[in-house]
Amino acid sequence: MNGKDRKANPVALIPFIVFIVSYLGIGITLIANGDPMGFYGFKSPIAVLLGIIVAFLILKGNIEDKFDVFVKGCGNENIIIMCIIYLLAGSFSAVSSAMGGVDATVNLGLSIIPPNLIAVGIFVIACFISISTGTSVGTIVAIGPIAVGFAEKTNIPIAFIIATLIGGAMFGDNLSVISDTTIAATRTQGVEMKDKFRTNLGMAIPAMLITVVLLLIFGRPEVVPVIENLEYNIIKVVPYVFVLVTAVAGVNVFVVLTLGTVLSSVIGLYYGTFGLLECSNIIYDGFLGMFEIFLLSMLIGGLAAMVQEAGGLDWLLNKIKGFVKGRKSAEVGIALITSIADAATANNTVAIIIAAPIARNISEEFQVDPRRSASLLDSFGSIMQGFIPYGAQLLMAVQFTNGECSPFDIMPFLWYQFALTIIVIASIFFPFADGYIKKNPWDFEKWQPMSETKKQAAENKA
Known part of the structure; x- marks a missing residue:
């Protein structure tokens, strides 16, 4: 296989289709058989492996050439960097949680927020925890029982309070510098996390404020819950604040996550939450928690390289270009591709x-x-993931309601997702959220890879 001789080829997309169809089909089958978490019963790396086997069988070229392309795709610089960041993010999250950081943050928030603003409080706390920890599911697990408890003590419907929690969880999932979605989006597009964070703020903050206003108007309980004194140690919240501030300030993400893990470890050791050996095991457990996405990223990198080398992505890109006429329609195309991919895989x-x-x-x-x-x-990965009724976020949240509501009961109250969708779509046609980009224009000449013609001209000039 030779990149210079590559031609657009729809057949080369079959391995990708095998991956998506097998993942989607088995997930639907498991749900139909009564497994509410069916989409997470069949591991995505196995689905990718099926696509890789098909790629080796049907794509042209000898086995050695195909294997060489596959390995280079797995070892792509951006893929490896992304995977290392996954590991560091996993270690920070695991140690910070083990030393009591999540509990301290939740209790701190509940101690500050007035009881008559509990719906707004649940949303704001979820926003902070998710942006600090980088996990929407982890945020839902941490706050879910508390949110349901408050719903039971007031006249606020459980579906409403759960939807509020999910909205806050997806806010951080979209913005957090240690979220695997943010890591994937920035590394694959060749941008810094701080730049993507600042670009996203122009859309996420208005959506958050709209949600807060709606919750202030419609989310006040008639029965004010009694919140007992909640214990928390402000020191245990410091690592989350440290990681958030330093990452946004532009400190190298490897340094941020490493220092964040060290800081959480020192706090845990100081308070006797765990010993030194146990701390090392917790860090390793954090690595293991990222194994699936680590392996998935490498395998998809290899599969994508094979499909691209065989002309599959060229064919798909040509089809998309059929309706793309400029920047606005190009952004619409990116939004549609991401949304469809998330709906098909239930994993942003x-x-x-x-x-x-x-x-x-x-x-x-x-x-x-x-x-x-x-x-x-x-943004569109988070929007779709926080809305589909078979996604982990809605399914996990429903588990805390003891069967009192279903994902479909929750969906009408997902106000943050609705607000973010409207704002992001509006920003495509009216670029009001591009203030940071306008102040710091991008150098496309340096970013774009050289074409073969440019490479040849540069070599001749040399």
Whole structure:
């Protein structure tokens, strides 16, 4: 297989289709058989492995050439960097949680917020915890029982309070510098996390404020819950604040996560929460917690390289370009690809990894700022993931209601997702959220890879 001789080839997309159809089909089958978490019963790396086997069987070329392309795809610089960040994020999250950081943050928030504003409080606390920990599911697990308890003590419907919690969880999932979705979106588009974060703020903050106003108007309980004195140690909240502030300030993400893990470890050791050996095991457990997404990213990197080398992505890109006429329609294309991929896989990180190569090609062709394309990937991945009734977020949240509501009961109250959808779509046609981008224009000449013609000219000149 030779990149210079590559032609657009729809057949090369079959391995990708096998991956998505097998993952989607088995998930639906498990749900139909009574497993509410069916989409998470069949591991995505196995589905990718099926696609890889098909790629080796049907794509042209000898086995050695195909294997060489596959391995280079797995070992792509951005893939490896992304995987290392996953590991560091996992270690920080595990140690910070083990030393009591999540409990301290929840109790601190509940101690500050007035009882008559409990719906707003649940939302704001979820926003802070999710943006600090980088996990929407973890946020839901941490706050879910508390949210349901408050709903039971007031006249606030459980579906309403759960939807409020999910909205806050998805806010942080979209913005957090240690979220796997943010890591995937930034690394694949070649941008810094701080830049993507600042680009996203122009959309996420208005959506959050709209949600807060709606909750202030419609979320006040007639029966004010009694919140007992909650114990917390402010020191245990410090690592989350440290990681958030230093990452946004532009400190190297490897340094941020490493120092964050060390800080949480020192706090845990000082308070006797765990010993030194146990701390090392917790860090390793954090690594293991990222194993699936680590393996998935590497395998999809290899599969994508094979599909691209065989002309599959070129064919798909040509089809997308059929309706893309400029920057606005290019951004619409990125949004649609990401949303469809998430609906098919029920995993926004997987969706971003799938859509990212196409998004980057579209960005290069139509000069969509890569900070903007990374923001769109993460935003629409989070929007769809926080809305689909078979996603982990809604399914996990429903578990705390003891059967009192279903994902479909929750969906009408997902106000943050609705607000974010409207604002992000509006930002495509009216770029009101591009203030940071306008102040810091992107150098497309340095970002775009050289074409073969440019490479040849540069070599001749040399």
